[in-house]
Amino acid sequence: MISLDVGWGTTLAIKTVVVLGIVPLTALILGYVFLLKMMSHMQSRLGPMDPGGFHGWYQLIGDGIKFLQKEDITPAEADRRVFALAPAIVVLSTFLVFVVIPAGPRVAVASLDSKSAFDGVGVFYALAVSSLSVIGVLMAGWASSNKYALLGALRAAAQLIAYELPLVLAVVGVVIQTGTMSLQGIVSFQQNGSLFGWSGLGFPLILTQFVGFALFMVAAQAELTQPPFDMPVAESELVAGYMVEYTGFRFLFFFIGEFGTAFAFAALAATMFLGGWSVPWVHGTAADFLGPVVLFAKVMFVAFLMFWARFTYPRFREDQLQAIAWKWLIPIALANILATGVLKVAF
Amino acid sequence: MTTTDLPPPGELPEIAVDPAAFRHLADAQVNVELDTGDMVLNIGPQHPATHGTLRLVVRLDGERVVSADPIIGYMHRGYEKLTEFRTYPQITTLINRIDWLSSFANEVPFIDAAEHLMAIEAPPRAQYLRTILTELSRIATFVLFLGEMGLQVGAITPAFYGFRDREYVLNLIEAVTGGRFHPNFNRIGGIKDDLPWGWISECRGVMNKVLASCDEFDDLVVGNPIFQKRTRSIGIIPQELGAAYGVSGSNLRASGVDWDLRRDGPKYLVYDELDWQVWTHPDGDSFARYWVRLQETRESARMVLQMLDQMPSGPLMAKVPRIIKVPAGEVFVNTENPLGEMGYYVISKGATGPFRTKIRSASFSNVSILPWLLRGVYVPDIVTILASLYFILGDIDR
Numbered sequence: 224m225i226s227l228d229v230g231w232g233t234t235l236a237i238k239t240v241v242v243l244g245i246v247p248l249t250a251l252i253l254g255y256v257f258l259l260k261m262m263s264h265m266q267s268r269l270g271p272m273d274p275g276g277f278h279g280w281y282q283l284i285g286d287g288i289k290f291l292q293k294e295d296i297t298p299a300e301a302d303r304r305v306f307a308l309a310p311a312i313v314v315l316s317t318f319l320v321f322v323v324i325p326a327g328p329r330v331a332v333a334s335l336d337s338k339s340a341f342d343g344v345g346v347f348y349a350l351a352v353s354s355l356s357v358i359g360v361l362m363a364g365w366a367s368s369n370k371y372a373l374l375g376a377l378r379a380a381a382q383l384i385a386y387e388l389p390l391v392l393a394v395v396g397v398v399i400q401t402g403t404m405s406l407q408g409i410v411s412f413q414q415n416g417s418l419f420g421w422s423g424l425g426f427p428l429i430l431t432q433f434v435g436f437a438l439f440m441v442a443a444q445a446e447l448t449q450p451p452f453d454m455p456v457a458e459s460e461l462v463a464g465y466m467v468e469y470t471g472f473r474f475l476f477f478f479i480g481e482f483g484t485a486f487a488f489a490a491l492a493a494t495m496f497l498g499g500w501s502v503p504w505v506h507g508t509a510a511d512f513l514g515p516v517v518l519f520a521k522v523m524f525v526a527f528l529m530f531w532a533r534f535t536y537p538r539f540r541e542d543q544l545q546a547i548a549w550k551w552l553i554p555i556a557l558a559n560i561l562a563t564g565v566l567k568v569a570f
Numbered sequence: 571m572t573t574t575d576l577p578p579p580g581e582l583p584e585i586a587v588d589p590a591a592f593r594h595l596a597d598a599q600v601n602v603e604l605d606t607g608d609m610v611l612n613i614g615p616q617h618p619a620t621h622g623t624l625r626l627v628v629r630l631d632g633e634r635v636v637s638a639d640p641i642i643g644y645m646h647r648g649y650e651k652l653t654e655f656r657t658y659p660q661i662t663t664l665i666n667r668i669d670w671l672s673s674f675a676n677e678v679p680f681i682d683a684a685e686h687l688m689a690i691e692a693p694p695r696a697q698y699l700r701t702i703l704t705e706l707s708r709i710a711t712f713v714l715f716l717g718e719m720g721l722q723v724g725a726i727t728p729a730f731y732g733f734r735d736r737e738y739v740l741n742l743i744e745a746v747t748g749g750r751f752h753p754n755f756n757r758i759g760g761i762k763d764d765l766p767w768g769w770i771s772e773c774r775g776v777m778n779k780v781l782a783s784c785d786e787f788d789d790l791v792v793g794n795p796i797f798q799k800r801t802r803s804i805g806i807i808p809q810e811l812g813a814a815y816g817v818s819g820s821n822l823r824a825s826g827v828d829w830d831l832r833r834d835g836p837k838y839l840v841y842d843e844l845d846w847q848v849w850t851h852p853d854g855d856s857f858a859r860y861w862v863r864l865q866e867t868r869e870s871a872r873m874v875l876q877m878l879d880q881m882p883s884g885p886l887m888a889k890v891p892r893i894i895k896v897p898a899g900e901v902f903v904n905t906e907n908p909l910g911e912m913g914y915y916v917i918s919k920g921a922t923g924p925f926r927t928k929i930r931s932a933s934f935s936n937v938s939i940l941p942w943l944l945r946g947v948y949v950p951d952i953v954t955i956l957a958s959l960y961f962i963l964g965d966i967d968r
Contacts, residue, residue: 266730370611374633374949450724451796459619459722460953537796538724540950541633 293471312359327514375464379455392556414501622963760887816935819910
């Protein structure tokens with residue numbers, strides 16, 4: 224955090240607490256703002272607007288209490304250890320992404336100093352650990368010993384692998400243009416850049432990498448298994464896919480993982496394409512305090528786009544989903560990389 | 571089939587089908603060389619896609635359906651037999667519960683059959699009220715379908731719009747009949763009560779809301795490219811095959827058959843006094859079924875608006891004896907219900923109740939085409955096809 228003269232052990236403890244706290248917190252914020260409030264407004268639903276008086280503020284607490292009360296069931300046929308471990312792995316992958324996202328010049332868990340191992344490879348690391356969750360999903364589907372869960376897990380695996388490629392390729396354009404894989408480096412490139420000599424807004428990379436941004440959003444939506452790419456959890460055919468046998472707190476883990484990852488991807492998109500924490504005319508310690516607020520606002524905007532699509536579209540079929548990834552997204556991403564490379568050399 | 575005739579567990583009986591049904595399977599043959607085993611998946615009786623307790627035993631090769639057997643009867647309540655022990659006015663309570671989404675429409679053909687046998691006719695105002703309530707229950711059924719179909723292909727939002735509109739219409743029905751789901755309002759010789767004060771203007775407002783939200787469904791669902799991708803050329807029912815299986819109603823009209831009992835059947839209610847049209851679609855796929863129902867919802871709302879304008883005044887009941895005894899005879903009355911053709915074959919021996927009643931319900935025949943329709947499709951398409959056929963389990967099992 225703000226540079227304190229404390230030992231590395233204390234710093235590590237603070238970081239751990241922050242990261243452990245931030246995942247459930249962000250998941251709850253997204254769940255509350257978008258899933259309960261925005262969705263209810265869009266769908267003219269009355270239920271979530273009622274409990275607790277003002278705007279249904281009590282609904283989320285009520286949902287939480289409900290999850291705590293549920294019986295923790297492990298199916299008799301299940302592989303018990305794998306079954307118990309799977310939700311933890313899904314949430315773990317979310318935790319690991321948050322480690323590298325910077326919220327200010329010095330407000331970042333893993334790049335406190337330039338000697339940090341993650342500093343130079345933030346983008347690479349974030350995309351790599353975010354796909355760890357597929358292991359948890361496969362474990363959940365296999366260990367549940369349920370045909371619906373297995374179908375869901377296999378769909379999830381096929382989908383996450385297919386959309387990992389456009390996700391990574393969409394970011395390559397950004398990396399080429401900025402010449403760095405460090406998230407802090409990408410942010411400072413945007414902060415210090417200028418638009419036709421005017422530096423009032425810095426240079427948000429969405430101006431040149433709008434194709435990359437669109438690809439990233441689509442692929443992130445698929446990575447999150449949200450509609451229109453929610454084939455793995457398709458509730459009308461597979462009931463709940465790989466989550467079908469999970470109850471109570473373990474189900475809540477998947478829920479937190481889903482929304483925490485949504486926040487993490489929105490934060491990555493905001494960092495790489497919208498300038499992250501940066502405000503062009505604010506530097507130094509002031510940016511440390513203002514940065515998290517700015518980042519949060521941008522993340523909420525990106526998340527709004529994600530959830531808007533989620534509440535509007537029906538889902539693709541599995542084969543259509545694969546066709547979109549391989550026939551459209553990946554070729555477009557490759558063309559984008561080519562164009563970025565050519566322009567980078569030309570200018 | 572006795573229990574000894576049943577195949578051993580784990581093996582499904584082979585169904586003889588038209589070889590054309592295997593057209594989708596041509597490329598699935600590749601898997602024969604790799605010797606991938608089939609998986610038997612049991613969908614239902616409790617499953618979100620089956621609207622109740624339909625059970626589908628599906629044999630899957632990967633995500634492709636090799637064969638599908640619908641198993642029905644989990645909701646059998648013996649209504650045909652029960653009618654033999656009830657009086658005519660009591661039976662409307664039972665048949666309300668056959669197709670519970672459009673209960674009032676069920677009452678019409680049965681009451682009509684009894685009136686035919688007794689040779690009485692309800693006065694014009696009662697006929698108008700019956701027609702209005704039938705069309706309202708058609709709207710209540712179809713708006714739910716319009717939302718539900720969106721939900722089944724993965725869009726959550728239309729479902730809530732569907733339920734919202736259904737709520738408006740159910741409130742109207744409740745205001746007239748006192749019952750939201752099971753009005754039990756039709757009487758032999760007329761109808762129980764007149765409209766409440768202020769209902770007509772209320773109804774006009776709701777019909778305009780329904781028309782507006784039909785436009786909304788047009789934008790949100792029909793115009794959606796993903797929805798079209800999921801439903802176009804999925805689950806095509808050819809005209810002749812559909813007719814041979816006894817598929818009826820909107821499902822058959824979506825295959826291009828221009829046949830609607832409200833227009834083509836023997837005269838019932840007041841449809842011949844209204845200006846309306848029958849919608850058909852040439853494609854016969856899931857999308858066509860959605861599109862036809864959307865147009866029919868609009869058409870019904872326009873019909874209700876027309877009837878509100880031209881409703882005659884007058885008595886609500888014809889002269890009917892206090893204790894209803896139906897003269898001996900046989901009659902078959904079929905009407906165009908929201909789910910398809912609904913018919914009652916009533917045999918009377920002159921008692922207070924029928925001697926025997928045969929109920930021809932639409933969903934039973936509509937679902938019978940499923941084994942043919944589901945061969946070779948993907949698992950997600952099962953849900954699309956089930957949703958687009960739009961059956962009610964109470965209407966299948968009775």
